[in-house]
Amino acid sequence: MTPELLSLAKYLASSRAEFALSEMNQYLSRKYEEKELYGLLKPHLYDLDLFCGRDFKCTKLIKRALPADDAVLRELKKELKTPKLPARIEKLVESYIERACGKDWDKGETAQLIRDNIVKQKEEYWTAGGESQYPKIRIISYLLYHFPVYFCQYQYLLLELLEKGALFNKMRILDVGSGPGTITLSTIDFMRKLLESYSKNGMDVKLNIRFDSIEQAQENIDCYKELTSGYLLGFPPGNAGIIINEHVHASVSAIEPAKAPGDTNLVIFSNVLAEMRIAPARRADVVERIATPSKNPTVVIIEPADLDNSKALRVIQHALMKKGYTVFSPCTFIWDTGCRGDNCWSFLELGNIQAPGFMEKIASTGEFYRYMNTDMKFSYVILRKDGVAKHSYRAKGKFLMLANLHKHVEKRINVVASVMSGNLGDEKTSVFKVCDGTTSIPCYAVLPAYHINDGNRALLDAGYGGIIMISGTLVRENKELSSYNLLITRNTLVTPVSPPPYFS
Ligand SMILES: C[S@@+](CC[C@H](N)C(=O)[O-])C[C@H]1O[C@@H](n2cnc3c(N)ncnc32)[C@H](O)[C@@H]1O
CATH class of the missing domain: 2.40.50.140 (Nucleic acid-binding proteins)
Incomplete structure (x- = not known):
């Protein structure tokens, strides 16, 4: 990208409501193909507030809440009623497994090794260590067992945010402890569904999204890159400009605010904090440090539904409230009291996802149930700093606390x-x-x-x-x-x- 090109793009972005990339050639010292110009400008479009489409026409993108019309919400709700991985994600994941473990990954000794690792991972979660014949076996077990449910359940929270106007047509999203890209992929897929619904309902909505991520394990970063780039390759660009930035390769517990990506609209910790072997109040410090560089981010924390992790989440929530965060959902402080967060075991149950083919393959043994994981059940909190909440109701008078x-x-x-x-x-x-x-x-x-x-x-x-x-x-x-x-x-x-x- 030459400075000449960038300053011309900045000038056009600020002076025109719409322009064709080919017009840029009138002002440049050398001629470019439109496709070439698009490729050079793509990483800068988000900052330039420009949306450039397949036809190489660029329009100014003014940041606003994504529309949440009833018809759109109804359609999305209907789609989420039969939760499952989209076929393309399923294919990408299975190809990844095949490349790592061979075409016959679901048979014989290889399948047994994977099954053993799934069981071990369920018991020890990500701490399962040791050498393996397949260096990627931990991530493969994760993809087979945990990924599908986590991918599907997150879309319900996105729907909740959309409904309340907390998703924007220009959004920077930070996926913390990204693992193989569960949250990033789920968000891209949600946006695909949303854009399809807008289009069906005759609404012309364009969006620019920039993803950042923090992850400590290199094998997860590699998997994230493979899956997200694979998914975007076949993703119809249509009305979405999606950029995925390089990972911050670090431990979140060691990260200083200066190193956390700033200006983020949505920060997600999905099944990450429970892995940190520090007290809940210190996990809240980590969340605060990561979110600090952003003005008014929406912070989503998702944790397993079990008693210990669920209760720990409410203690983290309380510690963050003391730091000035407010709860968007699921809690409503009906009497304006704000609870202490202790002794609270509360989780959301959303039913079962349809098992992807790869999960059924690895589970096709005498002990089917050990390798099937389809139950969406999790604890979560969505936090803000501006008091915006899903429900603003406050009780008056005639009720007992x-x-x-x-x-x-x-x-x-x-x-x-x-x-x-x-x-x-x-x-x-x-x-x-x-x-x-x-x-x-x-x-x-x-x-x-x-x-x-x-x-x-x-x-x-x-x-x-x-x-x-x-x-x-x-x-x-x-x-x-x-x-x-x-x-x-x-x-x-x-x-x-x-x-x-x-x-x-
Ligand atoms: C259970 S996985 C969750 C992955 C993904 N967020 C999801 O919901 O499927 C936890 C991820 O967090 C990462 N992680 C755990 N502790 C971390 C830390 N202190 N710093 C950065 N990443 C961490 C792990 O390497 C792993 O990729």
Whole structure:
């Protein structure tokens, strides 16, 4: 890229609403093919606020929230109802495995080695060490077992952000602890779906996205590069300008703010913090350091749903709130209290993905269940610095805070709370964790099947993070579990406060 070319592009970008790349030749000391000009300018288009399409026409891209029309949201929701890896990603992953382990990777000794590694990885997660006949075996096990679910589940959070206007047509995204590129690939695929939906609905939306990533393991960086470049090669450029920057090859725990990519709109820690062998409060310091160079980033933290990791996430969340972050979702601080984050086990369950062919192949043994991983179940928090939240509702007056339940045991009361679990009960009794941010003592709404009626069904439909008013519920203390149950009977009225979720 010559300085002459760059300054001309800057001039045209600032002085014209639209221009063709071929026009640049009028002002340059040598002539370029349009394709050549596009290739040279591509890495700079994001900073120039320019979108250049397949036809080599460039337009000014003014940063704005991506439109979230009802028709678009409905279509995306419908697509996410049958979650699966897109065929091209599935093919890319399988080719990667074949290149590393040979065409017969799913047979005989090789398959057994991979299966053993999957089991070992489940037990020790990424700490599985030692020499292997296949140097990439750890990443291959990860791709086979963890990648598909993590890829699919992230798109639900993107949908949530889109719905609230927190995704933009110009976005810099930082994938922290990127592994093989799960989050980057999932985002690109989400944008593909979104652009298809815009186009179907007659909306001309163009976007420029720049990805950065931080990763400590070279083998993961190599895999990320292979998979993302492979996916982008066949990705119809259409209305999306996508740039993937070189990784910052480092440990996030050692990184100084100066080295973290700045000006980021979206920072994602997907299944990374749990791997750091430091106390949750120190993990919050890491998040803060990485996010510090950006003005008002949306920070997404995803962690496994198990008791320890899930609880640790809420402690990290609380530590970040003390540093000035605000919660976008899933928690709503209904009484403006802000909880302490301790003793909170809460996760989102989204059902099963359709298993990709490669997972079925490695699982086709007597112990199918050991190698199948299709259940989307995870703990997450989305943080901001500007107070923007998924639900802005605040309670007034006539409800009791959950912190005061102990004074009302065996009495009927009114509360307003967020539903913070899926159904933890069975066919006979539905049980949902509820929270209003005022207490760390667990509270559950309990609805026996024979009491379900139109007046209280909203409990079942509220969805994770949804807010409900419960009028006339009976308070019961569960001394054994040190918790409170709110019994919902046919005389209890449950009213939704928040609109039904796009996923539940
Ligand atoms: C479980 S994988 C998650 C990968 C990807 N984010 C996903 O959701 O599938 C964790 C990744 O974080 C990386 N990682 C763990 N600790 C790290 C650290 N301190 N600094 C940078 N990367 C780290 C690991 O090398 C691995 O690639």
